Amino acid sequence: MSHVKAYRGHVKTGNWYEDLRLKEDETKEYLEEKERGELVFQKVDFLKQNMLRPVDLTVTRDSRLHFGDVVMLVNAGGENRECSAVSINADINSVAKVPSPGIQAPCGVSAGRCIQACTRTAFIITSVDGSPEGSTLLYEQSFALKTTCGFARGLYLTSDLQTFQKCAKNSRLQEVNLDEGCSFLSSWKIVHFDPQERLEYEGQPAPANVKVLIKHCKTNQALAALGDQVLWTMFGKEYEVTAHTFLDSHKAEKDSNHWILCTHDPAGNGLLLLNHPQSAAKNEELSQANPGI
Template identity: 45%
Template structure:
């Protein structure tokens, strides 16, 4: 049985040094909190900036134009989900996915920066992209099927970055699926060029060169590698914003050589209504599907 030799009021060891060390730690904590330099404060500031509400452009003629601020949405396919269940359901948007190191940034995000598929379908700085000309087209001109363009983030906290991709290699590929990586860069080479392709392959040649309508299902194809932008719902990423899905550039074909739902995108524009954020949120007539074609 141990015998207690000191009562609680007895100071032992380097008690004086420990006392001063605790005081210094408290003083340092209070100074950082006053300056907003605590990790939790920086993380909160980052989320506040990237989740700031964004205003999407309103298309008066129903078409996409250079200079438009849009949101890229991968819709849920209820038919495929019933036959081939996915661990993650719902609609997903292409979103900026900053690394943990970005928490320490004060002015804006820097390249390289990742992207992911977020379940947040409300327009914000994370998921708003500007359609940018690469061939000299003026702002306001319609975007046509098969025409090269770039997608860049806004010029505020998200840092004016371009969506880019390149062929996968031993040293460079997506984290989970190890397919062709998609990310954001501050450069503007040919790797940042994309094209809108008509969804139905049988009608694709007839639509080449025609203006692209907004808020309809299309394919987004990387100009250099000819791979479609894809959302991989079975590959989960843990981000600063929670559980999200991986984005890659890879064309998924079914048995009829038709692109699957992983490659389907809706380029969403703003809604002129005061109570609805986007055209995707507008209630649709029961006799029409998302592409505007009548259902049987």
Template identity: 45%
Template structure:
């Protein structure tokens, strides 16, 4: 009995010594686990971070550059004779109109804007092609909503734009050496607008017949009579795609969650019709130039809503 008691005391004493040794051995300065590998990993991560920061490849840096270009202030063109010309810098705006269910639509004046995909924009410094479009509640001319009217052959700069004449709408998005063209094509099972599944409208750098558009007189009863006449500023027109005979339209009731917030979908659903003009007013577009009756030519950006605008039609 005494022997067993002595043996137990010896064992307890040995365990106490081991605990004291462990406490002395594993002090706060002792490193446990794969500490050497962790240090090298942290050094590699820091080196990779500094290298990307030096090259401007961090997501925050790309995000800032993209916003600086797309939101860069732009100067719209000046109309000296009251007409719209090839080479003019304009905004495409869908005017607000009363709605019976205003809470279900995106109200206010909507301007056509380029809307790059957020994920693709973070992966590359270049604009994605094709690039999406949307209609946003903005009246300020910036890189993402300022378009340039070009002739079909891109050479007739300064020429007066006429009803029924083919023209192109190009945009730089605030980037230098980059030109994208407003385009559209027939709807297919694999290619259509995101929300309405109608004919898609997009921006591309390819020059083709899909870039061509026409401006038609708003009143269908007088449309043929006005073919070939110059398009005056502040006159409502219909912007129609030449290849598909579909009118450009902003769907205020179809919302898109874009890089810049909630915006409306833009598509080409409406064929050019010769019916009553009552329904055409919503889809009518307006080419507005900066001029006044006294002959003092103002910058279009100084005229509030009196800018050079091509107003999209709502669905």
């Protein structure tokens, strides 16, 4: 008789009522979170939508950098790196809703391989010594790099001496991040990439779309993109960004320290560096031949 069914198929057994209530509660909670936009996929979509929103870079007609210019910091790549740009490395936990949706400080940075002008990659050259907006930035002159306002909250690219508690996540070198307020920790300077010509160019106008070094004023370490240190971000696999000077056998900085402050093409065809590499190279030649122009 063991094969005889004691109950029919429609008979409910066990804690069926409790299970039903739990399922109803889960469904209700899911719908409420969806209505408030608190589901994980909604947070990810919201973050990407705001971070990848296009930004108009400054159009420079005199091939120089100026205070107030909106630029991208691009590393042309090297032996173990692709072309990349300094980017805000934010995740869903980095977004604050008060007083308005935006990135909360401190926030990390990375070198993303997606070279497009957007909220995530745009930085504003900001004066720290009282220089008026629109005036020309000079080699060795202190300045700050600030994210755009709005969702990016106008945070400053900042660095400080490395310690056991504060250092880059993978390489353990000097950390670079974004923080509120402009201070000496957020002061940088542009240096000519060739050490033999550095003294000659000091005090001369800094060029746009030309290879330079970006050094931290307090620590004198150069901004670097590390191809051998990979970060997994919300936007894919990217390179770690630190402040550390890498020297070759000739005591010159390696290409991981070489950066190009990119602007838009006056003809309206996007980034000058990517669309007209010959023009950018020509600007560099002219700048080297005539440092005072």
